[in-house]
Amino acid sequence: MTTRIDTRFAELKKQGRSAFVTYVMAGDPDLTTSLEIVKALPKAGSDVIELGIPFTDPMADGPSIQAAGLRALKNGTTLKKTLELVRGFRKDDNVTPLVLMGYYNPIYIYGVDKFLADAKTSGVDGLIIVDLPPEEDEELCIPALKAGLNFIRLATPTTDDKRLPAVLSNTSGFVYYVSIAGITGAAAADATAVGEAVARIKRHTNLPICVGFGIRTPEAARAIAEKADGSVVGTALVDALKNSLDADGHATAKTVSAVAELTAALAKGVRGAQQAAE
């Protein structure tokens, strides 16, 4: 079975181009604005969208993404409404891959089987669930694969060669390499070390490898794009969104464009990498 993710990476490979992956939090700052932002991302140059599922206790995320989640929750975002948001996005866009990223508890409480069925019909292509390592594959990973959704696993600097096969065994779509041991929005990734890590993972898999955590600027995105099949930017976009809000934390006329403009600048950086390499 081929998903939108597989199709997109195959196209990019043909074009000789690295993917630009954008992360935003569902429902941040509110559901209406959030849908506008998600709709604007592909037009601004995002190849793959990661949509955060808000959670009260995001233990691997930094303060920016935690605050984004709390803004979304405060304005009434739930997992059900996150799936409705995806459905809304799919009305106009049936090609851009969309991956939900978050923590397991809201899905567990929603009910795994119901969630997978609803996610599939809403137009979700894959899942990244931060607190489900391969040791807990039976919880969601294996049912998700059966339901026709990609399950994208995180590999990290602490994932050594001995452990990599376990991490990659049920992974599909792409591999998300976390470029630093740390939380989102922390220290910048070192492109040389990332290059070595990507080469190491490529010895174990043919899946595309996207690199995230610590990429904030077009230059950094470009440096990573030269080494990997994709670069992921999240915190910088979430910060741009936050800086556009009014004093009460509500969206302003600038909110959608703030995210779209930074996306466009970053996408240009990523595309520049391929042209420079050619």
Add this chain to the structure above:
Amino acid sequence: MNIAKPNSYRSGPDERGHFGIFGGRFVAETLMPLILDLEKAYTEAKADPAFQAEMDGYLKNYVGRPSPLYFAERLTEHLGGAKIYLKREELNHTGSHKVNNVLGQIMLARRMGKKRIIAETGAGQHGVATATLCARFGLECIVYMGAVDVERQQQNVIRMEMLGATVMPVQSGTRTLKDAMNEALRDWVTNVHNTFYCIGTVAGPHPYPTLVRDFQSIIGNETKAQMQEIEGRLPDSLVACIGGGSNAMGLFHPFLDDSTVEIFGVEAAGHGLTQLHAASIAGGRPGVLHGNRTYLLMDADGQIQDAHSISAGLDYPGIGPEHSWLHEIGRVNYLSATDDEALAAFQLLSKLEGIIPALEPAHAIAKVMELAPKRPKDHLMVVNLSGRGDKDVPQVGDILKGKSK
């Protein structure tokens, strides 16, 4: 609930860290290799007689074990029923049961060559115990503590700083123990190569619930031997307070297969079970947080809810996974006591026995006040006095002053 009874209540968890459906390892990939290393180190340490011998030496001469099993004669007379014994964990060095577990984990950290120790703390007792043993062994110590708890437990903050630890006030979320645990996990993810995370209760990803339980089981093992010596038989009932539940698990575990022993865990009911509270079993349901599946306080969408208790040490929206299993399987009875009931028990024990308890075990005493009068005079009841009340004296003093106005 129709669940098959196991042959033994003491054989868990399974090799992947599950007690029934509870427990497990729900953490970011960055931490998994470290957690597997820890499990390996613990398995090896358990099999090494030198490790146990070294622990025994420190438990006797540094911690001050065994802690006494004291017959509370005046409390017994006052309540007019069961014969009440107090397991005096508050007499341990640092003033609570926390030191038993911390000693074990610090010995493991040293075996693993880790020089930087992080911990989370609610009331500060686990933080003080960790800071103490880090001082003793010359290790760097960072303690995460919710900003609200920093305010209400000033004395323990000062103690930790005197011992050379860095206390990091946590400003996120509810600024209590849950958020301190999130911050500690973030630190661990960031400093995974040189850092050992010393978890303070029987929760978190496998193997923490198991190793903390094992280190705390000295409480129940001593109680068993002491009661045999004093009364020539096993106790009839055990009572302990539960936040995460480590003092309770330490007392209960050695008795789980003794079917004649009734066991009671007491959660914090705060302002009452229909209002703000911290009773995860009475008011929660199974979910996944902080590396394990267990009973949690949450809303209909799986978002974690704020806990409340007068006692910072019980103010946590979850409970250790083995307790969740013991509840579902029906081996342990989980009750709850409100803030007001705990305060009344705090005063009663202070006045009748000359022992000022921490607010945490005051919750257990509150249920003893209900249970003991209904039991016959030859009924032997043991309550775990898990910590002393020095840290709570200013807070309780303020409340009582306010009430007398």
